[in-house]
Amino acid sequence: MALRQRYRFRAPSTGREVIIEAQPGHVYHDRDSGEELEVVAKLTPLAPSPSNLPWSIENLRHCPWCQQMAQIDLNDCPTCGRRMEPQTA
Structure with missing residues (x-):
């Protein structure tokens, strides 16, 4: 379970990107250039979440009970709570 929010960071000069489970108030630096990384995006699912997979069509499925989309790695539907x-494959 992801307890911290994941963010996509970018190094301004090189454009190199990295995904980090970031903590508020911490400054992150690029390991190659040493420059401060800037936040580009907050990744879904938002923390805290029982899933670590990004929400993209390849990582979702329909719940057979309520027909709502759920992450592929979850056992219980987050909408209706029933076992899927x-x-x-």
Whole structure:
């Protein structure tokens, strides 16, 4: 379970990006250039979440009970709370 929010950071001079579970008030630096990284985006799902997968169509499925979208790695639907069958490839 992700307790901290994940952010996408970018180094301004090189454009190199990294995803970090960031803490408020901390300053993060690029390991190569040493420059301060700037926040580009906050990643979904928002913390705290039982899923670590990003919400994209490839990582979602329909709940058979309520027909709402749920993360592929969850056992219980976050909408109706019912148990979903294991995802098959």
